[in-house]
Amino acid sequence: MNLIESFRIAINSLMINRLRAILTTLGILIGVGAVVGLTSLGRGVENYVSGQFTSLGANTLTVSSTRPSSGTRTVIQPLTDKEAIAIARLPGIQRVATQYNVSGTLLAGTESVSLTLNGVTANYVEVNEWRPRNDGGRFISQQDINDAARVVVLGESTVEDLYGDPNFNPINLSLQINGRIFTVIGVMENRSGGAGADQNAAAFVPISTAQSRLDNARVRGGAYKVSQMQVQVESKDAIEMSMAAIEVYLAGAHDIIYSGDEDFRVSNQGDLLSSITQVTGILTLFLAGVSGISLLVGGIGIMNIMLVSVTERTREIGLRKAVGARGLDILSQFLIESILLSLIGGALGIVLGWLISLIGGALVPDLDLSLTLDSVLLATGISSFVGVFFGLYPANRAARMRPIEALRFE
Numbered sequence: 380m381n382l383i384e385s386f387r388i389a390i391n392s393l394m395i396n397r398l399r400a401i402l403t404t405l406g407i408l409i410g411v412g413a414v415v416g417l418t419s420l421g422r423g424v425e426n427y428v429s430g431q432f433t434s435l436g437a438n439t440l441t442v443s444s445t446r447p448s449s450g451t452r453t454v455i456q457p458l459t460d461k462e463a464i465a466i467a468r469l470p471g472i473q474r475v476a477t478q479y480n481v482s483g484t485l486l487a488g489t490e491s492v493s494l495t496l497n498g499v500t501a502n503y504v505e506v507n508e509w510r511p512r513n514d515g516g517r518f519i520s521q522q523d524i525n526d527a528a529r530v531v532v533l534g535e536s537t538v539e540d541l542y543g544d545p546n547f548n549p550i551n552l553s554l555q556i557n558g559r560i561f562t563v564i565g566v567m568e569n570r571s572g573g574a575g576a577d578q579n580a581a582a583f584v585p586i587s588t589a590q591s592r593l594d595n596a597r598v599r600g601g602a603y604k605v606s607q608m609q610v611q612v613e614s615k616d617a618i619e620m621s622m623a624a625i626e627v628y629l630a631g632a633h634d635i636i637y638s639g640d641e642d643f644r645v646s647n648q649g650d651l652l653s654s655i656t657q658v659t660g661i662l663t664l665f666l667a668g669v670s671g672i673s674l675l676v677g678g679i680g681i682m683n684i685m686l687v688s689v690t691e692r693t694r695e696i697g698l699r700k701a702v703g704a705r706g707l708d709i710l711s712q713f714l715i716e717s718i719l720l721s722l723i724g725g726a727l728g729i730v731l732g733w734l735i736s737l738i739g740g741a742l743v744p745d746l747d748l749s750l751t752l753d754s755v756l757l758a759t760g761i762s763s764f765v766g767v768f769f770g771l772y773p774a775n776r777a778a779r780m781r782p783i784e785a786l787r788f789e
Contacts, residue, residue, distance in 0.1 A: 389715040392688070400720060403684045406677025407724025407765060408731060411758045413673055415732025415750065418757075420739055421663025423748040438615050439506065440622060441646040442466070442608040442629070449639030456633045456642055459602035460586075465632075466610060469624045471617035476506040477605040479586050481594045485531075486555040487541040494537070496556070496582050498589025500524065506609045509570055516550045516565030519585050527587040531556065532565040534581035545569070545579075556584070557593055618647060674761060677724065678769040685717050685773035696780050710778035717770020718763065725762025729755055 393400045444458055460477055467475040479498040484491055501521045504510050511518050511532060523530055531554070539545040541554065549563045561584070570578045586605070590596035596604040612621045622645050629635075629643050689696070696709055729750070736748040 386715055388712055389719055392716055393719060396688075399684060403677075403680050403720050404724035404727065406673065406680045407721050407762055408677075408727045410672075410674030410677045411725045411728025411762055412731030412735065413728075414761065415729055415754050415758050416735030416739070417669075418663060418754050419732065419736045419748045419750060421660075422751070423739070425660060425663060438612045438618060440610040440612060440618070440625065442610060442625060443606070443644055443646070444642060445644040447640050447642050449637065451637065452640040452642065454642075457598060457604040458606075458608060458629075458643065459598060460605055461600070461602040462629065462632055463605060463608050466608065466625055466628060469621065469628065471613050471621045471624070473611045473613045474502050474506060475611070476500050476502045476609040477586060478503070478607050478609070479589045479594075479596060479604065480606045481589045483556050483582070483593060485537065485541060485582060487549075487552070490541045490543075492537060492540040494580060494582060496584055496589060496593065498586040498593075499583050500586050503583070503609075506611050510568060511565035512568050514548050514550065514566065516548075516563075518565055519583060524585045524587045526585075527591055528585055529556075529559060529561045529588060529592065530564045530585065531561045532567060532583040533563060534567050534579035535569050536577050536579035537582055538566055540580075556582075559592065622647060674765060678721075678765040681717055681720055681765065682769040682773060684720075685713060685770055686776070688716070689713065689773050689777045693780065696777055706778040709780075710774045713774035713777050714767065714770050717774065718766035721762040721766030721770075722759075725758055728762070729758050732758070 442458065444455055446455060447453075463475050463477045466472060477500050480495050481498060482493070483496040484493045499519065501519055501524060504518050516532070518532055519530065522528075533541075533549065535545040538547055538549060542549055549566065552563050553560055554563060555561070567579070567581070567583075584593070587603075590603040598604055610621070610625065612618050625645050626641075629645075630641065633642055635641055699709065732754070733750045736750055740748040
């Protein structure tokens with residue numbers, strides 16, 4: 380008996396018991412759909428996180444204060460603007476943007492909002508690739524910093540909190556920050572939030588204003604404290620060299636002698652992205668593994684149904700063997716039925732996974748959820764494997780039946 384004839388017999392058998400075949404494929408359908416959908420979700424999260432860090436620049440270093448890991452040093456010497464100027468002169472450094480954070484309450488009419496104000500330098504927009512909306516506004520200039528001007532740039536969520544509409548244009552309007560009058564000079568473009576944070580719930584003032592008017596950040600020697608520095612390196616190849624140079628300079632400036640006494644941290648965006656990508660990759664594999672359990676259940680369902688089918692068709696098997704059918708013919712017939720059940724369920728599961736991706740993308744627009752070729756190939760391979768693996772035992776059992784015993788079966 381040729382392969383085409385085996386396919387025809389297998390299809391006829393499935394059509395005769397179509398309800399049972401449909402119920403059997405449901406397990407594979409749900410399993411494959413869950414694998415494809417959750418894999419798409421995991422990769423969407425991974426790509427989103429990667430995009431968020433890429434927007435900050437792969438060649439950007441972040442310098443911030445931290446508590447020493449050893450117990451021999453208890454005093455944390457703050458980072459200062461003078462140190463930022465010195466770091467900007469190191470080889471391989473393109474620019475340094477400093478930031479000083481201070482708590483503030485913004486009041487516009489009867490509406491108020493409390494948040495952490497970002498005192499920033501004029502090059503903040505270049506380093507972070509985040510600019511004001513094109514509605515007549517602007518960002519903080521160097522002249523604003525020199526004058527410690529009372530001007531503020533708002534994020535769209537802050538605009539909504541104060542004025543009721545994120546698209547409202549508050550340029551040249553006045554508001555109060557900690558009881559002082561400020562003028563709104565710009566509104567930042569809408570930016571997707573990462574890690575559950577709303578980046579648009581922000582307000583930016585000149586760093587000198589935050590250090591002197593809204594707080595007293597002056598330290599010994601005439602310098603001013605900064606909360607962090609964003610250091611943009613000239614090229615990715617110079618990152619390691621620049622990190623080492625910054626660490627050597629700050630160790631000398633902060634009188635660090637022993638390892639573990641460092642009261643600063645230099646973070647590499649690329650290393651952080653690599654770590655987070657590794658975590659999200661493991662999460663994607665975990666989601667696929669959990670959803671794969673339903674495939675195992677579906678495979679057991681196929682084996683169960685095929686065993687029932689073998690029992691029901693024992694006399695048929697005996698008759699076919701009596702007229703000359705070989706064990707291989709019987710084996711291929713039942714194995715093809717099992718594979719067809721798996722492939723049909725797998726194909727419908729891919730459609731279900733695609734629908735899950737569409738719905739997930741509609742609910743969370745920031746995530747790019749799409750059906751990839753490798754996901755389809757993976758689902759097809761898994762469903763085929765399930766059909767062969769769980770169908771082999773029933774098919775082999777049917778093939779090894781003796782004609783006399785099969786014909787006597789009642």
